[in-house]
Amino acid sequence: MRMMKLALMNFRSSxxxxxxxxxxxxxxxxxxxxxxxxVYSGIFDGLGGKNKEYIEIIxxxxxxxxxxxxxxxxxxxxxxxxxxxxKEIGIYxxxxxxxxKIGHLYMIETVMIGISAFxxxxxxxxxxxxxxxxxxxxxxxxxxEISFTVTGKPxxxxxxxxxxxxxxxxxxxxxxxxxxxxxxxxxxxxQNEYVKQKSSVLIIKTILGVVVLGFGYYFAVKxxxxxxxxxxxxxxxxxxxxxxxxxxxxxxxxxxxLARRKLFLYKKERTLWMNQVIFRMxxxxxxxxxxxVLMICSVTxxxxxxxxxxxxxxxxxxxxxxxxxxxxxxxxxxxIIRPLIEKDNKIIYSGEISMLMLDDSIVDTRxxxxxxxxxxxxxxKELAERVGLExxxxxxxxxxxIKASHLYMLxxxxxRSKETVAxxxxxxxxxxxxxxxxxxxxxxxxxxxxxNDKEYERxxxxxxxxxxxxxxxxxxxxxxASRDELDTLNDITEEKIARVIIDPNSSDxxxxxxxxxxxxxxxxxxxxxxxxxxxxxxxxxxxxEKERILVLRKLGVSGRTLKKSxxxxxxxxxxxxxxxxxxxxxxxxxxxxxMMYQNLFVLYLASVGVIFAVFLLYYHCSVSVYVKNAKAE
Amino acid sequence: xxxxxxxxxxxxxxxYGTKGFSTKVLKGIxxxxxxxxxxxxxxxxxxxxTTLLNIxxxxxxxxxxxxxxxxxxxxxxSNKELSKIRRDKIGFIFQDYNLLDTMTLQDNIVLPLSLxxxxxxxxxxxxxxxxxxxxxxxxxxKYPYQLSGGQKQRGAACRAFITDPEIIFADEPTGALDxxxxxxxxxxxxxxxxxxxxxxxxxxxxxxxxxxxxDVYILSDGQMQCRLSKGSDRKEFYNRIVDMQSxxxxxxxxx
Numbered sequence: 001m002r003m004m005k006l007a008l009m010n011f012r013s014s015x016x017x018x019x020x021x022x023x024x025x026x027x028x029x030x031x032x033x034x035x036x037x038x039v040y041s042g043i044f045d046g047l048g049g050k051n052k053e054y055i056e057i058i059x060x061x062x063x064x065x066x067x068x069x070x071x072x073x074x075x076x077x078x079x080x081x082x083x084x085x086x087k088e089i090g091i092y093x094x095x096x097x098x099x100x101k102i103g104h105l106y107m108i109e110t111v112m113i114g115i116s117a118f119x120x121x122x123x124x125x126x127x128x129x130x131x132x133x134x135x136x137x138x139x140x141x142x143x144x145e146i147s148f149t150v151t152g153k154p155x156x157x158x159x160x161x162x163x164x165x166x167x168x169x170x171x172x173x174x175x176x177x178x179x180x181x182x183x184x185x186x187x188x189x190x191q192n193e194y195v196k197q198k199s200s201v202l203i204i205k206t207i208l209g210v211v212v213l214g215f216g217y218y219f220a221v222k223x224x225x226x227x228x229x230x231x232x233x234x235x236x237x238x239x240x241x242x243x244x245x246x247x248x249x250x251x252x253x254x255x256x257x258l259a260r261r262k263l264f265l266y267k268k269e270r271t272l273w274m275n276q277v278i279f280r281m282x283x284x285x286x287x288x289x290x291x292x293v294l295m296i297c298s299v300t301x302x303x304x305x306x307x308x309x310x311x312x313x314x315x316x317x318x319x320x321x322x323x324x325x326x327x328x329x330x331x332x333x334x335x336i337i338r339p340l341i342e343k344d345n346k347i348i349y350s351g352e353i354s355m356l357m358l359d360d361s362i363v364d365t366r367x368x369x370x371x372x373x374x375x376x377x378x379x380x381k382e383l384a385e386r387v388g389l390e391x392x393x394x395x396x397x398x399x400x401x402i403k404a405s406h407l408y409m410l411x412x413x414x415x416r417s418k419e420t421v422a423x424x425x426x427x428x429x430x431x432x433x434x435x436x437x438x439x440x441x442x443x444x445x446x447x448x449x450x451x452n453d454k455e456y457e458r459x460x461x462x463x464x465x466x467x468x469x470x471x472x473x474x475x476x477x478x479x480x481a482s483r484d485e486l487d488t489l490n491d492i493t494e495e496k497i498a499r500v501i502i503d504p505n506s507s508d509x510x511x512x513x514x515x516x517x518x519x520x521x522x523x524x525x526x527x528x529x530x531x532x533x534x535x536x537x538x539x540x541x542x543x544x545e546k547e548r549i550l551v552l553r554k555l556g557v558s559g560r561t562l563k564k565s566x567x568x569x570x571x572x573x574x575x576x577x578x579x580x581x582x583x584x585x586x587x588x589x590x591x592x593x594x595m596m597y598q599n600l601f602v603l604y605l606a607s608v609g610v611i612f613a614v615f616l617l618y619y620h621c622s623v624s625v626y627v628k629n630a631k632a633e
Numbered sequence: 634x635x636x637x638x639x640x641x642x643x644x645x646x647x648x649y650g651t652k653g654f655s656t657k658v659l660k661g662i663x664x665x666x667x668x669x670x671x672x673x674x675x676x677x678x679x680x681x682x683t684t685l686l687n688i689x690x691x692x693x694x695x696x697x698x699x700x701x702x703x704x705x706x707x708x709x710x711s712n713k714e715l716s717k718i719r720r721d722k723i724g725f726i727f728q729d730y731n732l733l734d735t736m737t738l739q740d741n742i743v744l745p746l747s748l749x750x751x752x753x754x755x756x757x758x759x760x761x762x763x764x765x766x767x768x769x770x771x772x773x774x775k776y777p778y779q780l781s782g783g784q785k786q787r788g789a790a791c792r793a794f795i796t797d798p799e800i801i802f803a804d805e806p807t808g809a810l811d812x813x814x815x816x817x818x819x820x821x822x823x824x825x826x827x828x829x830x831x832x833x834x835x836x837x838x839x840x841x842x843x844x845x846x847x848d849v850y851i852l853s854d855g856q857m858q859c860r861l862s863k864g865s866d867r868k869e870f871y872n873r874i875v876d877m878q879s880x881x882x883x884x885x886x887x888x
Contacts, residue, residue, distance in 0.1 A: 003772075016656070055818065155872040236739060259740075262739070262743075262753060262756075262757055263753040263754065263757070264753070265745055265747075265753070266747040266752075266753035266756040267738070267753060268747060268748060268750050269748065271736075271740055271743060271744050271747040272744065272746065272748070275733070275735045276735055278735070279735035400716070465639075477865075536775075548734075548735070550732055551660075551731040551733060552733075554692075554726075554727065554731065555725060555731075555744075555745060555792075556716060556719025556720045556723065557720075557745075557748060558716040558720070559716075561748055565881055602831075
């Protein structure tokens with residue numbers, strides 16, 4: 001019981017110091033709980049189709065990622081806490097307490113922190129669930145009724161995951177203390193013997209880091225066919241390893257060499273902060289690397305979300321080019337179809353074109369999609385003009401071909417040069433691949449190739465020629481109105497006419513919008529987390545600096561000079577991971593650009609800008625907290 | 634003698650506590666320190682040595698009296714002025730060296746000068762000069778953990794001298810050193826003082842250390858009890874200090 005009292009006293013007296021840890025832990029719990037709540041709230045039940053299934057998979061994957069993140073975050077937070085506490089409560093060893101008792105004391109305090117964070121996180125989590133759902137749906141542009149419901153299951157899952165992980169680390173800390181030597185516990189101000197790192201080790205790490213990172217970047221942007229997936233995986237592993245090596249090698253190497261140039265070093269505060277940076281780098285490089293990797297992930301996640309959304313919008317736009325499309329072996333049906341549509345809808349553009357359907361067996365392409373059709377160049381040009389679609393394709397030569405493909409959500413094939421298509425033994429060189437929806441929804445279902453008129457005539461005997469009719473109407477949301485008239489079409493013509501009616505509300509891709517919103521959230525969560533990790537690390541460092549600062553004060557160094565030097569030091573601590581992130585994520589975003597055919601450069605700049613702003617905020621907080629904790633003023 | 638006065642202390646008093654319950658630590662101290670002086674202040678624990686040193690080094694303020702440092706009254710100076718005085722006019726040597734463990738010895742020595750904005754070239758030149766004088770030439774690139782206590786303290790002394798201060802305050806500089814290292818340090822300090830680099834005010838318990846000074850003041854119960862001046866022989870001076878100590882009631886270094 002006395003132990004309990006002592007722990008409680010400690011907890012109360014240093015509550016302020018624990019606040020950073022408690023808040024960060026509570027924040028992770030809040031996020032985790034919110035995501036779990038979405039799974040069990042049933043708000044996506046109404047979306048139908050595969051959407052609900054996909055969204056649940058996405059959220060489960062994200063939960064898993066968040067779970068992993070929580071694990072590492074807890075590990076980190078408890079570790080930071082352990083080192084700090086070990087030295088503070090280690091002093092009890094002089095009062096005759098055994099390691100076990102001190103460990104016990106540590107356990108009680110840790111559990112108190114854990115429970116406080118848990119209660120705070122769950123409480124805030126419950127309060128924010130509805131807000132979170134509302135924001136999620138608003139950004140996703142999905143209309144679903146939501147009500148304030150909190151079920152027990154997500155809370156139970158969150159509690160189980162968090163408490164289990166937390167206990168593991170609390171016990172780990174206990175074991176660590178029990179096994180510590182007396183010296184380790186009490187020598188808080190031990191001299192640092194590892195200020196500078198061995199040059200030879202640094203040089204090896206530097207070379208390795210540059211090579212590994214270089215290969216990582218190379219693989220990320222390398223164009224290719226189906227091997228792209230492998231390249232991307234390799235890039236991820238290489239960049240992560242490269243970033244670690246960079247912070248462990250090149251960056252300290254660079255600073256150490258700068259510090260060796262005394263004429264450069266001896267310039268006001270630089271003498272002080274540069275040496276501090278070198279010293280901190282040795283201790284903190286893993287943290288810098290971790291936050292850097294976390295930020296690269298978050299920028300990539302955001303870019304993925306946005307790219308998906310852009311693709312989604314493009315696909316929807318692509319699909320909605322025409323509302324009604326018909327295909328028949330008979331020509332001249334326009335005169336029959338048009339009046340039927342115009343009974344209820346106003347046609348704003350229309351066009352028709354012949355196409356030649358080829359048997360899959362006589363066509364040979366790199367990926368053999370099937371459903372091959374050939375279009376004549378001049379007819380396509382005419383169609384484009386009539387329906388007002390852009391057309392800047394030159395007429396292909398006899399041995400040339402143009403592909404008219406549809407939009408993919410994501411394509412792993414980034415190298416599209418030197419494609420060839422063989423039709424009935426003749427090989428055509430693919431000179432272009434256009435994404436303009438000349439054939440509307442058909443273009444999604446079949447593979448279209450454009451040849452010149454002469455070739456088209458030559459190929460005619462090889463397949464079945466069909467006439468297609470395409471109509472765009474003024475109010476595409478009124479698509480259903482013409483359905484009953486169009487139902488009579490087959491009877492009027494006594495022909496077999498294939499028909500496609502596009503529903504603009506079709507929602508088989510709704511999940512993309514949810515994914516997009518979740519990506520934005522993940523971005524924010526990871527950015528805040530990286531900022532928090534750096535902040536916590538520096539917060540802790542400040543206490544270690546106290547002694548050094550005191551010496552400098554005694555030497556007559558003014559508070560202003562100290563603050564200046566500290567600012568430079570902290571600036572470097574935030575700037576280095578930021579810069580490495582900015583460069584690395586450029587490559588990851590660039591890789592995404594290639595796979596998703598979207599220009600993401602503006603998004604890249606914006607996300608880097610956001611991170612910069614967040615980091616700037618953290619930096620200013622760090623400076624003021626650091627100055628206060630290290631008593632520099 | 635027409636020597637430049639560096640420090641002038643007039644009727645310095647310091648008491649702690651609230652009115653009615655105050656304890657007088659310094660009870661009217663008068664002292665003049667000139668540019669060439671090397672003064673040791675001895676006294677039993679609680680005699681006010683540290684308080685005196687703290688006031689002189691601008692860390693503490695007196696209750697009454699004035700302290701003129703290079704003609705300026707530091708008891709009335711603003712914080713900003715004090716910071717400047719500490720930076721430009723005073724050098725410190727502490728018992729526990731207080732070198733920064735994140736820097737090489739050379740960086741440590743140069744630090745106060747470089748923080749003052751002195752160009753790197755001058756910094757290096759001055760540091761080299763001092764290192765040669767204090768026998769540290771081979772150690773400049775080492776970190777504090779690679780140095781012995783004596784080397785560290787000599788490094789700290791170089792750091793104190795590098796800004797060309799008017800006066801060096803040394804608080805038990807040999808307290809953590811073995812006798813050989815202590816002797817080396819004192820020899821160096823003496824040489825630096827003899828060459829006119831700065832006046833030195835050293836607080837010590839140790840009669841041997843004190844015998845390196847030119848004058849020894851014995852502080853007891855908040856007052857200067859007596860002053861001993863060195864003749865030509867250090868050993869004879871040492872004996873006199875020890876005699877004085879015993880006549881004052883025991884070896885206060887053991888208190």
